[in-house]
Amino acid sequence: xxxxxxxxxxxxxxxxxxxxxxxxxxxxxxxxxxxxxxxxxxxxxxxxxxxxxxxxxxxxxxxxxxxxxxxxxxxxxxxxxxxxxxxxxxxxxxxxxxxxxxxxxxxxxxxxxxxxxxxxxxxxxxxxxxxxxxxxxxxxxxxxxxxxxxxxxxxxxxxxxxxxxxxxxxxxxxxxxx
Amino acid sequence: xxxxxxxxxxxxxxxxxxxxxxxxxxxxxxxxxxxxxxxxxxxxxxxxxxxxxxxxxxxxxxxxxxxxxxxxxxxxxxxxxxxxxxxxxxxxxxxxxxxxxxxxxxxxxxxxxxxxxxxxxxxxxxxxxxxxxxxxxxxxxxxxxxxxxxxxxxxxxxxxxxxxxxxxxxxxxxxxxx
Numbered sequence: 001x002x003x004x005x006x007x008x009x010x011x012x013x014x015x016x017x018x019x020x021x022x023x024x025x026x027x028x029x030x031x032x033x034x035x036x037x038x039x040x041x042x043x044x045x046x047x048x049x050x051x052x053x054x055x056x057x058x059x060x061x062x063x064x065x066x067x068x069x070x071x072x073x074x075x076x077x078x079x080x081x082x083x084x085x086x087x088x089x090x091x092x093x094x095x096x097x098x099x100x101x102x103x104x105x106x107x108x109x110x111x112x113x114x115x116x117x118x119x120x121x122x123x124x125x126x127x128x129x130x131x132x133x134x135x136x137x138x139x140x141x142x143x144x145x146x147x148x149x150x151x152x153x154x155x156x157x158x159x160x161x162x163x164x165x166x167x168x169x170x171x172x173x174x175x176x177x178x
Numbered sequence: 179x180x181x182x183x184x185x186x187x188x189x190x191x192x193x194x195x196x197x198x199x200x201x202x203x204x205x206x207x208x209x210x211x212x213x214x215x216x217x218x219x220x221x222x223x224x225x226x227x228x229x230x231x232x233x234x235x236x237x238x239x240x241x242x243x244x245x246x247x248x249x250x251x252x253x254x255x256x257x258x259x260x261x262x263x264x265x266x267x268x269x270x271x272x273x274x275x276x277x278x279x280x281x282x283x284x285x286x287x288x289x290x291x292x293x294x295x296x297x298x299x300x301x302x303x304x305x306x307x308x309x310x311x312x313x314x315x316x317x318x319x320x321x322x323x324x325x326x327x328x329x330x331x332x333x334x335x336x337x338x339x340x341x342x343x344x345x346x347x348x349x350x351x352x353x354x355x356x
Contacts, residue, residue: 020197023308030307052306085336085343090323115342125326126336128230129208130201133314136307140315145268148303158263158304164293165263 004077004100007036007135010068010114011107014042023132024105025049029060031139032147033103036061039068057154072117075102079118082134083110086121093141096120103138105131182255182278185214185313188246188292189285192220201310202283203227207238209317210325211281214239217246235332250295253280257296260312261288264299271319274298281316283309 007028012021022045025036029052038045041064049062072079077100086092096119104114115121124134139147159166185206190199200223203214207230216223219242227240250257255278264270274297282292293299302312317325337344 020201023198023310026305026307027311030303030305031311056305085339085345087338087340088327090327112342121340123336123338125208126338127204127208127234127330129204130310130314132201132308132310133205133209136302136311137314137318140318149266149268152305158301160265160301160304161263162265162299164290167263 004035005033006102007033008066008068008071008102008104009036009038009107010104010110012038012040012042012045013107014040014044017107018042018045018048020107020132021045022048024135025062026052027132027136027139029053029058030148031136032143032150033139034060035063037066037068037071038062038064039066041065055154055156056152057157058152069113069117072102072104072114075100077101078120079104080120080122080138081106081110081114081118082124082131082138083115083121084123084126084128085115086123088126089122089124089138089141092120092122096122096142098142101142103135105135107131182213183211183317184280185211186244186246186249186280186282187214187216187285188282188288190216190218190220190223191285192218192222195285196220196223196226198285198310199223200226202313203240204230205310205314205317207231207236208326209314210321210328211317212238213241215244215246215249216240216242217244219243233332233334234330235335236330247291247295250280250282250292253278255279256298257282258298258300258316259284259288259292259296260302260309260316261293261299262301262304262306263293264301266304267300267302267316267319270298270300274300274320276320279320281313283313285309
């Protein structure tokens with residue numbers, strides 16, 4: 001469907017935002033995006049996310065210290081900014097071209113220019129909630145659930161179960177992969 | 179559709195989990211749930227969530243210091259535990275009775291009994307990501323987006339916009355309401 005589906009996390013503050021930004025990055029990966037760009041430097045965050053990719057598989061990428069304005073201005077595709085002030089997702093989604101989508105999610109404050117630079121400002125409900133939730137629901141609706149149904153092969157694979165936890169560790173995969 | 183739709187947040191740690199649990203609570207409210215129960219005491223968390231309700235409206239409730247095991251055992255309806263180890267949501271959702279649903283979301287570790295006490299253990303993808311995202315997507319799918327489309331009247335109302343921020347403050351509402 002999309003050649004490149006990426007996320008830009010704006011306004012991440014080292015320390016204070018680490019857990020929430022980690023959730024944003026893991027949601028991006030689990031719901032089918034290819035890459036996340038972080039507008040500040042945070043080596044610990046990058047390490048955490050790469051460690052999940054190393055264990056659970058896939059090719060998801062993270063890049064920190066990105067000049068966000070240049071990225072947004074030179075993006076060849078659609079830029080969608082998720083914000084509670086935007087137009088409702090039910091109205092916006094049919095209008096959004098689906099090739100090469102960059103989804104922008106802010107922390108508490110975002111630079112006002114992003115409202116002008118984005119092609120679409122989209123609200124996942126016009127109530128305060130969470131950028132983690134907004135990103136998940138947007139990706140779920142954009143990909144019609146297909147991101148979640150993908151099989152990612154990794155060293156650790158969870159086997160769906162009605163009760164309890166079932167995890168398979170693949171030595172073979174680990175040895176060919178690392 | 180449901181007479182009562184509530185969330186139980188397990189394993190919240192004061193301080194460390196405040197931001198993520200706040201996101202969980204605001205997602206519950208914004209996506210159409212009635213109430214959140216927190217299994218530990220956290221007055222600051224309760225205050226933050228009530229302050230959003232006071233400003234943005236609705237009847238969403240939060241209760242902390244809840245004896246979670248008693249709540250789950252005496253719940254007259256369906257108990258759904260969201261976990262990456264569970265059965266896929268695409269398979270589970272048609273089987274879940276929709277009246278009086280209690281949705282359980284854990285922090286990093288959950289007591290193993292919850293896998294037995296829940297009627298359903300449901301995975302929003304079998305990959306690690308975020309309880310905030312899992313709750314949002316589950317509520318969005320359960321209510322088929324209707325939670326998001328509800329109009330909540332409050333002192334502050336956001337007007338959906340293609341560009342910029344538009345917020346209306348209703349004095350009248352404020353004075354009749356508080």
